[in-house]
Amino acid sequence: MTETTSAATALASQYAAQVSGDLERNVKEQERIRTEIDTLQEQLATLHHDHTVLNNIRQALEVAAPLAATAEVPEEAGAVPAPRGKASAAAGNSKQPTAKKAGTPQRRTAGGKQARKTAAAKTAEPTLVELISRHLAAQSEPRSAAEITADLGQAHSDRGIKTTVVRTTLENLVAKNRAQRTKQGASVFYTAPEAPGQTTAPEEKPQPEHAK
Numbered sequence: 001m002t003e004t005t006s007a008a009t010a011l012a013s014q015y016a017a018q019v020s021g022d023l024e025r026n027v028k029e030q031e032r033i034r035t036e037i038d039t040l041q042e043q044l045a046t047l048h049h050d051h052t053v054l055n056n057i058r059q060a061l062e063v064a065a066p067l068a069a070t071a072e073v074p075e076e077a078g079a080v081p082a083p084r085g086k087a088s089a090a091a092g093n094s095k096q097p098t099a100k101k102a103g104t105p106q107r108r109t110a111g112g113k114q115a116r117k118t119a120a121a122k123t124a125e126p127t128l129v130e131l132i133s134r135h136l137a138a139q140s141e142p143r144s145a146a147e148i149t150a151d152l153g154q155a156h157s158d159r160g161i162k163t164t165v166v167r168t169t170l171e172n173l174v175a176k177n178r179a180q181r182t183k184q185g186a187s188v189f190y191t192a193p194e195a196p197g198q199t200t201a202p203e204e205k206p207q208p209e210h211a212k
Helices: 002-070 073-077 087-123 128-137 145-155 163-175
Strands: 180-184 187-191
Touching: 002 163, 128 145, 128 163, 145 163, 145 187, 163 180, 163 187
Parallel strands: none
Antiparallel strands: 180 187
């Protein structure tokens, strides 16, 4: 009877340990997928922004091209000879509409140039990778992903920057040797890559627990 009870207890403990391990792996997988979704959403928002800018540029070019060609039409039309008896009257009547038409394309062309300048200014907006790289280069001490997110979110409140996306971007920069990671206890900090000749202190590694 005692042996049966002990076997049942051991089996229950084994199942409980297995279930705990499965739960932990499930939580980690959810976090990984959630991070990938946030990254893809950030990329999708950037593509939508670029699509709007490119559409504005194309529309500005489509408006400017025919207007530039129209501005030359009155000069060519004035070269057509008029009948002898009505030459003076036709010349006097043709001056006023020509002057009015000449001013319209200039105003529209100026509007097209302004639209192109505005679209170019939007296109020059830095990416999240550039913002993070510049921020790390300006820091004198290591910064965590949450601290970097708070600083960038305050400076660029219209970007909607999230901590998960910033952490993923930082890890990508570390993989490309464009940033460095240090670990202090359970916290992870990031810095800009050091100049040649400087050394970096190794990350702290957790010590394995000895079985009691």
